[in-house]
Amino acid sequence: MTLHVWWDEPADGPCNMAADELLAAEAFDRGTICMRIYGWQPVTVSLGGFQRGVEARAEQSIAGVAIVRRPSGGGAIVHGSDLTYAAAVPKTHPWGGRPQLLYDALHETMRQSLGAFGVEAALWRPAETVVAPAAGDRFFCFDRRSSGDLVVGGPGAADDLGHKVMGSAQRRLAATVLQHGSLLVRRNLDVAPAASHPGLDDLIGGGFPAAAVRPLVTAWIAAVAGALGTEVVEESGRFQDEQLVREKAREFASERWTWRR
Amino acid sequence: MAAAMKFAKSHEWARPEESGLVTVGISAYAVEALTDLVFMQLPEVGRHVKAGESLGEIESVKAVSDVYAPVSGEVVEVNTALPGALETLGRDPYGSGWLVRLRPADAADMAALLDQPAYDALVKSQPH
Numbered sequence: 001m002t003l004h005v006w007w008d009e010p011a012d013g014p015c016n017m018a019a020d021e022l023l024a025a026e027a028f029d030r031g032t033i034c035m036r037i038y039g040w041q042p043v044t045v046s047l048g049g050f051q052r053g054v055e056a057r058a059e060q061s062i063a064g065v066a067i068v069r070r071p072s073g074g075g076a077i078v079h080g081s082d083l084t085y086a087a088a089v090p091k092t093h094p095w096g097g098r099p100q101l102l103y104d105a106l107h108e109t110m111r112q113s114l115g116a117f118g119v120e121a122a123l124w125r126p127a128e129t130v131v132a133p134a135a136g137d138r139f140f141c142f143d144r145r146s147s148g149d150l151v152v153g154g155p156g157a158a159d160d161l162g163h164k165v166m167g168s169a170q171r172r173l174a175a176t177v178l179q180h181g182s183l184l185v186r187r188n189l190d191v192a193p194a195a196s197h198p199g200l201d202d203l204i205g206g207g208f209p210a211a212a213v214r215p216l217v218t219a220w221i222a223a224v225a226g227a228l229g230t231e232v233v234e235e236s237g238r239f240q241d242e243q244l245v246r247e248k249a250r251e252f253a254s255e256r257w258t259w260r261r
Numbered sequence: 262m263a264a265a266m267k268f269a270k271s272h273e274w275a276r277p278e279e280s281g282l283v284t285v286g287i288s289a290y291a292v293e294a295l296t297d298l299v300f301m302q303l304p305e306v307g308r309h310v311k312a313g314e315s316l317g318e319i320e321s322v323k324a325v326s327d328v329y330a331p332v333s334g335e336v337v338e339v340n341t342a343l344p345g346a347l348e349t350l351g352r353d354p355y356g357s358g359w360l361v362r363l364r365p366a367d368a369a370d371m372a373a374l375l376d377q378p379a380y381d382a383l384v385k386s387q388p389h
Contacts, residue, residue: 049325050300050318073299073325097388098294099324146322170324174271174313177324 001032003225003232006239010039013046013068013079018248020086021071022240024171024178027088033095033228036086036239037217043080043190046070046180048141048169053259055139061192069258072180074169075141078195081188083213087179094228095177099170102179103148109223110166110183111150117216119204124149124162141167142184142197150183152203163203185213266355267331267374270383273316274355275331275374278362283332283371285316286359287350290384295321298347303360308336312370316361332370334363 004026008019016038027034044066047056056067062078087106089095095102107123114121125147138144142164145151151162168181184199185208200208225232251257266276272291276284292298300320310316310330317328339361343349350358365371375383 048320050302050320071325073320073323094388099296099321101388103323168323172324172326174327174329 001228001230003221003228003230004030004032004034004235005221005232006034006036006235006237008036008038008238010041011245012041012249013044013066014249014251014253015245016040016084017046017068017070017252018245019239020088020178020180021248022245023086024088024173024176026239028090028176031090031092032230033087033089033093033224035088035221035224037221038084038086040079040084042066043078043188044068045191045195046077046079047258048072048074048076049171050261051076051139052261059139059195061195063192065191067258068252069260070169070180071171072169072178073171074167074180075144076139077141077167077182078188078191078197079182080190081184081186081199083183083185083217085181085183085217087181089177091172091175091177093177099172099177100148102170102177103168105227106168106179106181106224107148107150107166109227110220113216113220113223114150114200116219117208117212119152119200119208121150121152121165122162123147124151124164140195140197141169141182152200163198165200165203185210267371267376268380268383269329269331269374271329273329273331275371276355277365277371281364282337282362283334283365284359285331285361285363286354287319287328288380288384289354290387292350292354292358295319295324295326297322298350301344301347303339303341303344304336306336306339309366310334310336310363312373328360330363331374332363333366334370335366336361337364338362 045062047069095105111121149164150166166183171178186199186201187196272288274286298321303317312333315327316330
């Protein structure tokens with residue numbers, strides 16, 4: 001059992017969602033964990049699988065920004081200054097059972113990796129004394145908290161909530177689990193302040209340089225492999241044939257899908 | 262729990278009724294594993310589904326999951342109260358937490374499902 005990783009060039013929302021759906025099929029075919037690391041061009045807001053379209057249209061802070069709907073759950077994310085990943089595992093994989101397994105595994109390994117870069121982060125857990133923002137009543141993912149979210153302290157952070165710097169959500173398919181996640185590297189200045197959440201570079205004393213992101217992710221992937229006791233296979237080239245991705249992307253670009261709710 | 266209830270490997274249950282219909286729901290294990298449920302989309306009455314096809318979708322705080330038809334048939338009744346009262350699934354997954362009633366297309370579909378001991382063994386084998 002190996003960990004296969006693709007580093008993809010930035011793409012638009014529909015192509016990224018299409019590639020991730022193909023990644024889930026790849027994980028099933030290979031019978032092991034597959035990951036894709038990627039960016040977005042242009043800046044895009046991804047909506048959670050069942051977020052209301054009317055709320056997205058009413059959110060002035062993202063007016064004019066490209067929108068795509070993810071197949072996974074959770075809240076809206078502004079992509080462009082984050083590091084996005086997709087991880088897919090067969091349901092028979094050790095992390096393919098309860099949703100929290102894969103969520104915690106990838107966030108805990110990122111916590112460890114951030115620690116090696118001098119960033120102290122924690123996996124947020126709800127305490128009885130803390131009333132977390134309810135799951136469905138905040139539009140943006142980074143305004144929500146759920147168990148296992150990766151948080152750091154910093155100016156403006158409520159003591160019990162911290163600043164969320166990494167969140168993930170899943171689509172549980174018939175035979176595989178597809179998890180999307182986003183590590184916020186820095187504030188996105190292409191959107192209004194209400195949609196622009198502080199990232200590592202804004203929260204860490206001395207900042208978090210862009211040049212450190214790839215080494216961080218490389219360390220994270222090694223930590224994921226270490227947790228599984230397996231080896232990393234870094235695949236060369238882009239994940240999947242571009243034409244195949246573009247054909248599949250039509251569904252994710254359709255009005256029917258984007259405004260399904 | 263009715264003795265005749267059977268289960269799909271994807272964690273749906275199916276219970277034949279005296280009327281000839283099959284009531285469908287999702288197991289207590291699946292409800293508990295998904296944690297906090299926030300949204301559910303069920304099919305419309307009159308839709309025909311094949312065993313293994315998506316019957317609807319359910320969203321929890323962390324995941325969107327398909328609900329699969331355990332048997333083939335026509336949707337003849339939908340628990341329309343459920344999406345507005347998802348806590349019912351946690352309280353009574355095998356009773357008032359039912360999802361749909363199907364008019365089965367093929368009686369043999371039930372035979373292909375797991376009985377309670379086999380389903381219990383499947384749940385025990387799941388990664389924790």
